[in-house]
Amino acid sequence: MPTGMEINVCCAAMPYRQPLILFARTLCPLGSQAPAPPRTRYATAAHGAGSAHTGSGAAGASPPSQSTSRPYSQRQAMEAGEGTEETPLPLVLTRFQLSEEYGFLLPDPLTELPAPYGPWMEIAHDLPQLIASHRLRSQVHQMPQLSTRHLRGHEELHLAHLVLSFITMGYLWQEGEEGTMKVLPQNLAVPFWEVSQALGLPPILSHTDFVLANWRRKNPNRPLEIENLDTIISLPGGESLRGFILVTLLVEKAAVPGIKAIIQAIRAILQLDEETLHKALQELAEAIGDMSKALKRMHDYVDPAVFYAVIRIFLSGWKDNPAMPDGLIYEGVSDEPMAYSGGSAAQSTILHAFDELLGIRHSEESTAFLHRMRDYMPPPHRAFVEEIHRAPSLKQHVLSSGDARLCTAFNRCVSALAEFRSYHITIVTKYITVAAAKAKAGQADAGDRAGPSAVKPPSALEAKGTGGSHIFSFLKSVRDTTREGMISA
Numbered sequence: 001m002p003t004g005m006e007i008n009v010c011c012a013a014m015p016y017r018q019p020l021i022l023f024a025r026t027l028c029p030l031g032s033q034a035p036a037p038p039r040t041r042y043a044t045a046a047h048g049a050g051s052a053h054t055g056s057g058a059a060g061a062s063p064p065s066q067s068t069s070r071p072y073s074q075r076q077a078m079e080a081g082e083g084t085e086e087t088p089l090p091l092v093l094t095r096f097q098l099s100e101e102y103g104f105l106l107p108d109p110l111t112e113l114p115a116p117y118g119p120w121m122e123i124a125h126d127l128p129q130l131i132a133s134h135r136l137r138s139q140v141h142q143m144p145q146l147s148t149r150h151l152r153g154h155e156e157l158h159l160a161h162l163v164l165s166f167i168t169m170g171y172l173w174q175e176g177e178e179g180t181m182k183v184l185p186q187n188l189a190v191p192f193w194e195v196s197q198a199l200g201l202p203p204i205l206s207h208t209d210f211v212l213a214n215w216r217r218k219n220p221n222r223p224l225e226i227e228n229l230d231t232i233i234s235l236p237g238g239e240s241l242r243g244f245i246l247v248t249l250l251v252e253k254a255a256v257p258g259i260k261a262i263i264q265a266i267r268a269i270l271q272l273d274e275e276t277l278h279k280a281l282q283e284l285a286e287a288i289g290d291m292s293k294a295l296k297r298m299h300d301y302v303d304p305a306v307f308y309a310v311i312r313i314f315l316s317g318w319k320d321n322p323a324m325p326d327g328l329i330y331e332g333v334s335d336e337p338m339a340y341s342g343g344s345a346a347q348s349t350i351l352h353a354f355d356e357l358l359g360i361r362h363s364e365e366s367t368a369f370l371h372r373m374r375d376y377m378p379p380p381h382r383a384f385v386e387e388i389h390r391a392p393s394l395k396q397h398v399l400s401s402g403d404a405r406l407c408t409a410f411n412r413c414v415s416a417l418a419e420f421r422s423y424h425i426t427i428v429t430k431y432i433t434v435a436a437a438k439a440k441a442g443q444a445d446a447g448d449r450a451g452p453s454a455v456k457p458p459s460a461l462e463a464k465g466t467g468g469s470h471i472f473s474f475l476k477s478v479r480d481t482t483r484e485g486m487i488s489a
């Protein structure tokens with residue numbers, strides 16, 4: 001029996017391939033086309049099995065250079081003795097498709113596709129009802145096979161990916177985990193594949209679709225507050241689904257000053273500017289604290305019974321999922337089944353970026369999973385993480401500076417990150433473990449609160465996340481290794 005093949009999603013990302021020398025650029029005598037300086041920091045474990053990365057996946061751990069007390073890039077900078085010009089922050093952000101105001105979120109995503117894509121939009125806007133009435137599959141079968149050639153620019157491509165990924169999840173999970181399909185029909189599979197190739201994203205719903213590209217302001221003149229926000233495309237789960245997406249969006253938004261602080265911190269290291277570095281670390285710690293505050297709002301907007309019984313299955317993938325052990329055939333694309341993990345905030349770039357900056361080293365198994373999740377990020381965001389990985393080590397810099405203030409600021413960041421991860425475990429316990437126990441005991445009734453729904457909660461994923469991890473051993477290990485990243489006195 002075929003086990004399913006995992007497809008390299010990276011190489012499809014030609015339109016967004018970036019020069020990756022941004023932080024060191026001003027200090028490098030060869031300018032922006034120069035190769036990256038040799039890495040002087042601990043290498044994290046190799047990218048996971050099946051990873052599509054080729055760029056920075058050096059295996060094993062190697063000790064930092066002992067030849068000098070200064071990191072290589074600083075020596076190089078001083079030797080270069082020139083280059084005070086600095087790439088403006090907005091330009092650096094733009095190169096990684098990051099926005100100064102919205103971070104990794106797509107700024108003001110499009111909500112409508114050009115007219116020829118009316119048949120997709122009509123189905124997508126009606127998904128909860130079509131799924132509840134078991135009509136989505138027949139609607140998809142009647143859908144014309146549309147060419148993707150009228151899609152222009154990455155905003156339209158992102159909206160097309162969002163729409164097709166939601167239709168795909170609804171199509172596959174319409175009858176719950178006992179009524180899955182082995183084949184995604186050609187009229188859906190082929191355009192979905194083409195749009196995925198163009199964006200360098202996998203042909204499945206990812207965090208990018210679910211959250212980053214799936215929001216709109218109700219009143220364009222009012223701020224990004226949950227009351228003024230809505231999703232563009234929905235699935236069953238009613239207000240809880242909306243809350244789940246939008247609270248996650250607020251966590252992404254709270255991270256924005258932290259993303260900017262990363263860039264400031266790396267620049268400050270390169271320029272030996274301890275004052276700016278200290279400020280950047282303070283801003284980073286504060287941003288992580290604000291992310292934890294935003295995460296707490298999950299309790300106000302998401303009902304655990306609805307999350308567990310209704311929403312979760314539609315985020316499930318077809319890799320490491322006993323409900324779809326053979327993966328999925330994308331008809332008209334390949335005769336071989338393909339396996340992809342489901343949507344998970346483990347695919348959000350934020351914590352990957354923070355881990356890289358702070359030099360957090362997770363266990364080999366957790367690293368393999370997290371690196372696999374990077375294949376589900378837009379390539380420019382993945383490139384941002386890889387660029388941070390290549391930058392000089394913040395931890396080494398703080399250690400060798402012997403500056404107690406920097407040490408304290410660094411530890412505040414690590415501790416805030418560990419606290420975020422601890423709080424996240426509390427949330428996961430409530431929304432998965434406790435909710436599963438209640439569902440089993442027959443105490444939970446998602447009832448009307450869920451909006452229209454027709455499927456049973458998934459049992460195949462009781463101990464696994466939608467990304468496919470063994471939930472608690474993974475989350476606790478990642479939290480504990482974060483704590484170990486502190487600098488001891």
Ligand code: HEM
Pocket residue numbers: 244247248251252295298302307343344345346347348351421424427428431432464465466467468469470471474475478479
């Ligand atoms: C009801 C709310 C949530 C639940 C039930 C939940 C559940 C999970 C689960 C089960 C995992 C394990 C990976 C997998 O297999 O999917 C995970 C990982 C992760 N989640 Fe969540 N999550 C929730 C909300 C959030 C939010 C709002 C964020 C913020 C962006 C977030 C960020 C992460 C991250 C970064 C990971 C990777 C592990 C780490 O780096 O610590 N989660 N989540």
